[in-house]
Amino acid sequence: MTQHDIIIIGGGPAGLAAAIAARKAGIGDVLILERDDKLGGILNQCIHNGFGLHTFGAELTGPEYAERYSDQVEELGIPYKLRTIVADVSENREVTYVNSTEGVVTVKAGAIVLAMGCRERPRGALGLPGYRPAGIFTAGTAQRLMNVEGYSVGKKVFILGSGDIGLIMARRMTLEGAQVCCVAELMPYSGGLNRNIVQCLRDFNIPLLLSHTVTKIHGKYRVEGVTVSQVDGNRRPIPGTEEFYECDTLLLSCGLLPENELSRQAGVGIDRVTGGPVVDDSLMTDIPGVFACGNVLHVHDLVDYVSEEASRAGEHAARFVKGSVPEGREIRLEGSGGVRYTVPQLIRPDTMADSVVVRFRVADVYRDKSIAVYYDGVRVQKRKKRIMAPGEMEQITIRKDGFAASVPEKITVTVED
Amino acid sequence: MNDNFDFDVCVIGAGVVGCAAAMMLGRYELSVCVVERAEDVCSGTSKANSAIVHAGYDAKPGTLKARMNVRGAAMIRELSRTLDFSYRENGSLVLCFDEKDMPKLNELYERGIKNGVEGLRILTGEEVRRLEPAVSDKAVAALLAPTAGIVCPFGMTVAFAENAAANGVEFRRLTTVTGVERRGEGFTVKTDRGDITSRFIVNAAGVYSDVIHNMICENKLHITPRRGEYVLLDKQTGELVSHTVFQLPGAYGKGVLVTPTVHGNLLVGPSAEDCGDPEDTETTAEGTASVKQRALLSVPSVPYNMTITGFAGLRAHEDGDDFIIGESAPGFFDAAGIESPGLTSAPAIGEYIAELIAKKADARPRENAVTERRGIPRVSELPAEERSRLIKEDPAYGVIVCRCENVSEGEIVAAIRRNPGAVSLDGVKRRVRQGMGRCQAGFCTPAAAAILSRELGIPMEEVRKNIPGSELIKERI
Numbered sequence: 001m002t003q004h005d006i007i008i009i010g011g012g013p014a015g016l017a018a019a020i021a022a023r024k025a026g027i028g029d030v031l032i033l034e035r036d037d038k039l040g041g042i043l044n045q046c047i048h049n050g051f052g053l054h055t056f057g058a059e060l061t062g063p064e065y066a067e068r069y070s071d072q073v074e075e076l077g078i079p080y081k082l083r084t085i086v087a088d089v090s091e092n093r094e095v096t097y098v099n100s101t102e103g104v105v106t107v108k109a110g111a112i113v114l115a116m117g118c119r120e121r122p123r124g125a126l127g128l129p130g131y132r133p134a135g136i137f138t139a140g141t142a143q144r145l146m147n148v149e150g151y152s153v154g155k156k157v158f159i160l161g162s163g164d165i166g167l168i169m170a171r172r173m174t175l176e177g178a179q180v181c182c183v184a185e186l187m188p189y190s191g192g193l194n195r196n197i198v199q200c201l202r203d204f205n206i207p208l209l210l211s212h213t214v215t216k217i218h219g220k221y222r223v224e225g226v227t228v229s230q231v232d233g234n235r236r237p238i239p240g241t242e243e244f245y246e247c248d249t250l251l252l253s254c255g256l257l258p259e260n261e262l263s264r265q266a267g268v269g270i271d272r273v274t275g276g277p278v279v280d281d282s283l284m285t286d287i288p289g290v291f292a293c294g295n296v297l298h299v300h301d302l303v304d305y306v307s308e309e310a311s312r313a314g315e316h317a318a319r320f321v322k323g324s325v326p327e328g329r330e331i332r333l334e335g336s337g338g339v340r341y342t343v344p345q346l347i348r349p350d351t352m353a354d355s356v357v358v359r360f361r362v363a364d365v366y367r368d369k370s371i372a373v374y375y376d377g378v379r380v381q382k383r384k385k386r387i388m389a390p391g392e393m394e395q396i397t398i399r400k401d402g403f404a405a406s407v408p409e410k411i412t413v414t415v416e417d
Numbered sequence: 418m419n420d421n422f423d424f425d426v427c428v429i430g431a432g433v434v435g436c437a438a439a440m441m442l443g444r445y446e447l448s449v450c451v452v453e454r455a456e457d458v459c460s461g462t463s464k465a466n467s468a469i470v471h472a473g474y475d476a477k478p479g480t481l482k483a484r485m486n487v488r489g490a491a492m493i494r495e496l497s498r499t500l501d502f503s504y505r506e507n508g509s510l511v512l513c514f515d516e517k518d519m520p521k522l523n524e525l526y527e528r529g530i531k532n533g534v535e536g537l538r539i540l541t542g543e544e545v546r547r548l549e550p551a552v553s554d555k556a557v558a559a560l561l562a563p564t565a566g567i568v569c570p571f572g573m574t575v576a577f578a579e580n581a582a583a584n585g586v587e588f589r590r591l592t593t594v595t596g597v598e599r600r601g602e603g604f605t606v607k608t609d610r611g612d613i614t615s616r617f618i619v620n621a622a623g624v625y626s627d628v629i630h631n632m633i634c635e636n637k638l639h640i641t642p643r644r645g646e647y648v649l650l651d652k653q654t655g656e657l658v659s660h661t662v663f664q665l666p667g668a669y670g671k672g673v674l675v676t677p678t679v680h681g682n683l684l685v686g687p688s689a690e691d692c693g694d695p696e697d698t699e700t701t702a703e704g705t706a707s708v709k710q711r712a713l714l715s716v717p718s719v720p721y722n723m724t725i726t727g728f729a730g731l732r733a734h735e736d737g738d739d740f741i742i743g744e745s746a747p748g749f750f751d752a753a754g755i756e757s758p759g760l761t762s763a764p765a766i767g768e769y770i771a772e773l774i775a776k777k778a779d780a781r782p783r784e785n786a787v788t789e790r791r792g793i794p795r796v797s798e799l800p801a802e803e804r805s806r807l808i809k810e811d812p813a814y815g816v817i818v819c820r821c822e823n824v825s826e827g828e829i830v831a832a833i834r835r836n837p838g839a840v841s842l843d844g845v846k847r848r849v850r851q852g853m854g855r856c857q858a859g860f861c862t863p864a865a866a867a868i869l870s871r872e873l874g875i876p877m878e879e880v881r882k883n884i885p886g887s888e889l890i891k892e893r894i
Contacts, residue, residue, distance in 0.1 A: 035820065085817040087797070096801070100815030103805030122857035124649070124726025131699045132728065134882035134889055138859045145863050151877055151890040176894060220696060221887040237702070248891075261821075264653075 003108045005029035005321045006314075007095050009086050009262065010115035012041020013303050014294025014310040016069035018113045021314030023076050027321055031107075032073070032080035033097050039073065039080060040066030041117055043303065045144045048168055050195070054304035065303060089114075089266040093289055111289045111317040114263055114277065115310065118295040120165070121255040128160075130217030133224075139165040139253040143172070152176055154249025158226050159183040160214050162190040162197070164301070164391075166253020171200035173251075180204070181245050184212040184228055186235055189365045191255070192391050193301060213237065214250070223250050256299045266290065273341040274298040280346040281356040281398075282316035282326040283309070291317045298343045298359070301393045305359070326351045331403075331411055338363050338415035339371075340390075347411070349403045359395045362388045362415055371396060372416050375408035388415070424450045424587075426774060427606050427615035429594055429629055431455075432463040433570065433760055434752045435621035436577035437767030442619075443584030444788070445771065445780040450587040450615070451578075452594060452608060454625075456884050457844040458837060459574035461623045463760070464847065465647070465698065465730025467687065468570045468678055469661055470494075471758040472509060472562035474529030474537065481740045483532045485762035485769070492764040493568060500580055501792035502572035503679040509565035509661040510545060512556040512715055518665055525560050525665075536563040551657050551716050565661055567679045570760055571847035576790055577764070578837055583787040588837040589613075591884065594622070597632040603748060604633070617774050619750045624695040624733045626741075626753035634746045638753060642695045642731040645687025646704040651723040651855050655681035662715050673708050675716045680850065685712040685719060687730070698729045725855050732756035742766055743773065750774060793831045793849055797823035818868070819861040821854020829865060833872040840873060842866065843883045862889070 005027045008015045011034030022030050038044060043051070046062030053059060056068065073080065084099040089112060096106040120138035135154060137145070142153045143165060157178050159166045162185040170180045183201060188211050190197055201208050209228070215237050216227035225246045229237035258276040260268070269278045269286040276297040277285040284291050293313035294306045316326070328350030333342045342360045366388040373381035373396055381396060388394060396413060426442055428435045431453035442449045455461070470490050476483035497504035513522045522539065529537045538561045545552050545559045552559075582588060589610070596607035603616040622629045627640035655677045664672030678684050688704045705727055712719055735741060735754025740762070745751045750773060752766050774780070796804050796814050807827075808815035814827030832839045832848035839845040842852070842865060851865050852858030858865070866880045866889055873880075881887045 035817065083816055085820065085823075087823070098804070098808070098815055098817065100808055100812035103808040103815060104801040106801070119856045120859050122725070122855075122859055124857050125724055127702075127705060127724060127727060129700045129702045129705065134887040137862075141859050141862055145890060146894065149863050149867070149877075150894050152892050152894050153890050155891055215702065216699075220698075221882070221884060 001094070001106060001108050003110070004031045005110045006031070006113065006317050007107065007109040008032045008113045008115055009089070009095070010034065010041065010117060010296070011039040011080055012115065012117050012294065013043055013066065013069065013306050014117070014296070015041070015113065015115035016066070016073055017307040017310035018115055018293055018314035018317070019078050020069065020072050020076065021311040022318045023078055025315050025318035027318045030078050032078065033084045033086055033095070034080060034082050035085045037083050039070040039082070042140070045140070045147045046168070047147045048172070051303050054302065055307055069307070086262055089262045091267050091287055110321040111291065113313050113317050114285070114290065114292040114296050115294050116259045116262060116296045118256040118258045118299055120252070121257055123252055126252065126254055128214050128217055131220050133217070133219040133222050135219070135223030135248055136217065136250045136252070139163070139169045139251045142251055143169055146172065146176065152178065154178060154247070156181065156247045157249045157251060158245050158247040159251045159253060161185060161252055161254035162192050162208060163253035163255060164192040164196050166251060167192045167196040167200040169251055169253070170206050171204060174204050174206070180206050181247055182207050182209055184209045184214065186213045186231060187211070189389060190391055194389070194391070215242065217250065223248055226250055256295065258296045258299065260296060263292070263296070271341060271345060274343060276343070278346065279344045280326055280348050281344050281352045283313040283344065284316060284320070284326050288325065289320055298341070301391065305393060329407055331408055333358060333411045333413065335360055336412050336414045338366065339413045342413055347398060349400065349407050352400050354400050356398045357395050358398055358413065359393050360413060361390055361393055363390060365389045366415055369415050369417060372414050374412040374414065376410055421601065422603050422614045422616050424448045424613065424615040425778060425780070426617045426619060427452065427604070427613055428619040428621055429606070430621035430623055430626070431458040431578065431588065431590065432461050432621060432623050433459065433574040433577065433763040434755050434766055435619070436574050436581060437763040438619045438621055438752060438770050439581035439586045440577040441767040441771030442774060443581045443586045444783055444786045445775045446783050447775065447778060447780045448585070449581070450589060450613060451581070452592045452606065452613065453588065453590045454593045456591050456841050456881070457839065458578045458588070458590070459571050459847055460883065462731055462733060463570055463574050465728050466570060466645070466760055467674060467676065467684065467757070468567055469674070469676065469760070470504065470566035470568050471761045472529065472565040473532045473534045474525050474560070474562060475758065476532065478528060478531040481742055482758065482762070485740060485742070485765040486758045487533050489758070489762040489765035490564065490566070492768070493566070493573070493761065496576070496764060497568070499788060500576040500790045502576040503569040504566055505679050506564060506566040507660055507677065508561065508563040509663060510549065510552070511560040511663045511665050512545070512552065513558045513665045514555050514714065516557055519558060522558060522560055522665055529562065534562060534564060537561065549658050549660055549662065551718055552662065553715055553717050555714065567661060567676060568760070569679050572792065575848055576792065579835060580787060580790045582836045583790065584783060590837065590840070594629060597629065599633070616778065617748050617750065619752060619770055621752045623755070624731050626733060626751065630745060630751055630753055633749050636745070638741065639736050640754060641691050641734045641736070642697065643734040643756065644690045644692050644697060644729050644731055646700050646708055646727065646729045647684060647686030648705060648709060648721070648724055648727050650683040650685070650720070651725050652681045654683040654720055654723050657683055657719065658716060664715055673711045675712050675719060683719070685709065691734070695731065698731060700727045700729045704729070726857055740766070742769060793828050793835070796825050796828060818864045819851040819854060821856050822850045824849050824851040826868060829868050830872060833869065841881045841883050842869065842889065845869065
């Protein structure tokens with residue numbers, strides 16, 4: 001069986017950054033496995049700008065941002081396989097992949113970085129009643145058909161869900177001459193970035209209906225319209241509030257789900273809130289030598305954070321291959337009081353870096369509240385935030401020297417006054 | 418046989434019953450055509466049902482339903498091997514929730530014995546839960562039928578159609594019957610694509626079988642489309658139960674089932690709602706909620722947050738509540754009112770009708786009739802070596818298009834090139850399961866559409882979900 005030092009599953013922004021970091025950390029034998037026909041992942045279909053403000057101080061389009069990384073991969077001579085699907089990952093770090101030139105191949109890895117990304121929640125999972133006609137797309141599928149394949153999916157569009165891809169597509173389809181009637185959001189707040197609400201909806205006079213959902217899809221063969229209802233505090237449609245919107249297309253932007261089928265197969269422990277692996281401060285899962293980063297770990301708001309996180313995963317994978325294994329005591333991290341989750345979920349004080357960034361999302365819109373951090377019930381950090389929203393990731397930093405005196409069992413991150 | 422007609426037999430409807438009849442007729446020296454309104458076979462009731470092979474204890478002894486059910490179940494067991502479609506004998510349980518209902522459970526048992534169902538046993542509540550730990554504590558007893566099974570309804574219907582085509586049966590899809598008239602000893606079938614003349618007609622028009630029947634027969638039929646809603650869950654949940662779990666009809670209604678599918682998903686349903694419109698396959702918030710709620714009576718832990726889709730199907734319910742099979746007018750053979758256990762009974766109905774017609778036409782069995790068929794290889798299920806060999810022969814088998822169900826380009830191409838082949842996204846999906854997984858075709862739709870466009874030689878704008886009017890995209894930018 002062929003052996004590689006590090007195998008990276010996925011050649012999107014996370015996989016590329018992890019591969020580059022691992023190589024720069026001195027690992028020669030890194031292999032990227034990518035299922036699509038080019039590197040870059042979903043960025044290739046995100047032709048709008050706004051990527052890379054944090055990383056490069058520039059406003060790049062998705063393909064431009066991806067290119068900065070794929071160019072480095074080429075320059076460093078990191079090998080990758082395209083149109084290659086990973087069929088299986090085993091607990092002892094054997095990776096089975098399939099492609100049309102080699103057939104089925106099983107290779108052994110010193111370390112694995114999971115970077116498979118996420119997928120969109122489909123209509124069926126949302127339980128939208130009505131017919132099942134053509135013309136219902138997840139926003140990302142429509143984005144791909146439009147920006148990569150070059151086809152328009154509809155002329156009169158209704159968008160359910162205010163996730164970022166939906167907001168971006170509202171603008172994109174308007175610019176291509178379609179009429180976007182409205183964006184409806186089940187929650188009382190948007191799931192997307194504020195800048196996208198401003199730049200993609202307000203600038204184009206597209207209404208955003210908060211606390212609304214689609215309660216019926218009309219049209220037997222092609223979408224002919226949707227019935228939209230207001231929802232109550234329990235997200236249940238309020239009878240009598242139904243309104244009909246004529247449209248030929250329904251786009252769905254109702255949440256992203258980390259794609260962890262391979263992780264589960266391998267036996268990696270999954271966090272029920274993030275839908276991604278449970279990891280420690282080195283981004284290692286509960287299987288030694290298997291790391292995770294990017295949207296397969298938790299859904300990010302900005303790609304810049306994906307790249308940063310993935311670089312760390314790549315560095316830690318490199319360290320693992322060289323024999324430095326994360327181990328020792330464990331501190332549990334948990335979110336409470338409005339903090340839905342934390343990544344990582346675990347810190348190992350004995351082997352941790354000098355400081356560790358902990359990222360999380362909040363459960364509601366909070367104004368003029370604080371983020372607080374407790375070590376075994378004792379508050380050690382408190383920072384005021386003017387606004388926090390579920391659509392945007394928040395972060396805190398945990399410093400190693402904070403454990404000099406004593407190591408807590410549990411670190412709690414919470415929202416408070 | 419008869420030079421005065423285009424065909425000896427015209428089968429109206431390419432659902433599972435029409436395809437089974439065509440397959441069985443094709444095994445005689447008869448020329449046969451099948452006309453179908455939709456763009457593909459298996460597009461009506463056959464595509465949206467419980468996918469169950471019923472053991473045969475439900476139907477009243479002596480009825481056509483009972484006879485066809487028991488014979489059909491036995492045939493499917495055999496045909497799944499010779500025609501290579503997915504079938505598993507997983508056994509079924511009918512749960513009883515009230516001691517007062519025990520006589521009804523015993524009645525089912527007795528009926529099953531009379532109908533010739535093997536292996537039936539009444540289990541205590543505890544025995545049931547030992548067998549199926551997820552079953553509710555409220556179940557006090559159950560009827561176990563080990564010979565019940567689950568089948569892929571798409572795979573079975575397509576297998577019948579392909580086997581029929583291999584014996585010369587002609588399929589005319591996207592062809593709607595607008596009238597049936599007498600023509601000498603036979604008929605003229607009027608369609609939107611011209612007339613077809615035939616000596617015999619098989620009416621397998623599903624929810625429209627009353628309309629077709631009434632075009633020619635004196636005694637009128639009335640079919641009520643009865644809508645059933647279902648909820649389908651992710652494959653992660655497919656092992657929650659291993660048997661098909663029914664509920665004994667009781668005070669709470671007719672009951673819904675919880676079953677694994679042959680592909681490893683979990684299926685919950687159906688509701689039962691009579692509707693006037695034979696096209697009314699929409700799901701409703703109330704119907705879905707009611708099905709989900711009622712299933713919890715049997716299996717309280719169904720994880721509905723793992724739902725991947727919901728759908729509705731229509732059963733053709735006839736007022737008299739039995740199958741209507743046979744020669745209703747000279748030369749006109751009905752297979753009407755085929756509701757549950759219609760999927761199970763289909764091959765038996767096909768066999769029975771083919772025998773009747775062959776006898777009347779004095780047709781001999783076809784010499785060297787094709788009786789076996791290989792399905793499209795499911796490459797992801799092959800052992801590594803075999804999969805590699807197939808990829809070497811045809812590299813398209815190494816390109817995975819649908820990542821959720823692990824479907825390769827090679828399989829999609831094969832689905833299109835078969836006879837009768839897929840001409841739509843739905844047709845591809847039903848043959849090889851592309852788009853049937855947890856992302857529900859989010860990722861693979863563009864690629865599958867491009868393959869259809871290339872293989873059929875049509876522009877992308879003409880790639881359809883199913884019939885004309887269901888085009889996927891509007892225009893090239």
